[in-house]
Amino acid sequence: TQLLEQSPQFLSIQEGENLTVYCNSSSVFSSLQWYRQEPGEGPVLLVTVVTGGEVKKLKRLTFQFGDARKDSSLHITAAQPGDTGLYLCAGAINAGGTSYGKLTFGQGTILTVHP
């Protein structure tokens, strides 16, 4: 069973602060995705990383995939109240060369940014 452990589980910060969310596993993933979910809605994809060591930036968000493709991090610079939400990492594993749409999700990080 592949497990993804996210930390921290809860994060409450002031507007303007920086933060990092971590996602770790003992399994190697073919790709790793980060989602953001707001109450009453489904998760929305933020980014997909596929290459070990890859870094992607999306405005104030920086995503990194570990060299061994077992871990990832999400860094937010100068957080804003609009960043508030549940952040989920999810890993995919290719089985026999074909992945079957099965994502293994972490338990999520609830981020609250206070004005």
Next chain:
Amino acid sequence: DAGVTQSPTHLIKTRGQHVTLRCSPISGHKSVSWYQQVLGQGPQFIFQYYEKEERGRGNFPDRFSARQFPNYSSELNVNALLLGDSALYLCASSLGPGAGELFFGEGSRLTVL
């Protein structure tokens, strides 16, 4: 273009009953996956269907079943409901069977009393 649509959005059942949840994928998407999200946790994979065939199954009991129709819409059925089945059931669609970009619906919130 319409996104992934799920119905019903909310429903309440009692233990022992059965429930059918429905999902319409984005137009042109042929793959549908189902996930269960219990409050305070990340989604857990239940099933994936592609071209009307089951392509993946998560660690869920046989009370859970699903199917995909010729128009690529899908149904998730849960029999003999337990209190622990209370959750948000998410449907996600994608173009193909790979775990590329998944587009999630808003979910069906099931409460079992």
